[in-house]
Amino acid sequence: MKRFIVFSLLLFVFVFSVSVVWAASGVGGTGATAVTLTNPLSVDTPQALIGKVINSILGVVGSLALLIFVYGGLIWMTSSGSPEKVKQGRDTLLWAAVGLVVIFSAYGLTRFIIGAVK
Numbered sequence: 001m002k003r004f005i006v007f008s009l010l011l012f013v014f015v016f017s018v019s020v021v022w023a024a025s026g027v028g029g030t031g032a033t034a035v036t037l038t039n040p041l042s043v044d045t046p047q048a049l050i051g052k053v054i055n056s057i058l059g060v061v062g063s064l065a066l067l068i069f070v071y072g073g074l075i076w077m078t079s080s081g082s083p084e085k086v087k088q089g090r091d092t093l094l095w096a097a098v099g100l101v102v103i104f105s106a107y108g109l110t111r112f113i114i115g116a117v118k
Contacts, residue, residue: 071092073089075088
């Protein structure tokens with residue numbers, strides 16, 4: 001494990017130092033070129049940025065809800081007829097469904113508010 005960490009750290013330092021040297025020497029040009037920066041977020045307003053962040057978070061939360069559905073179904077299917085395991089699996093599925101309703105409601109509300117603010 002130590003070797004992996006040391007190797008990863010050395011690789012990161014090497015790649016970073018090479019890019020700094022290339023930037024300082026003006027690789028690919030005559031050396032004295034104008035530096036221009038592009039917007040990596042592709043958004044122009046703070047409202048659009050906040051909307052993108054919220055939509056990304058809701059996407060991750062939706063994926064987690066899917067995993068909880070699978071987990072609840074797995075508990076129910078492997079319960080072997082045990083009433084408490086069946087109840088646990090059913091409750092997990094129920095709360096995952098409630099979570100999805102909350103997620104979709106938040107998504108719809110976010111889209112409505114961000115659309116109204118733009």
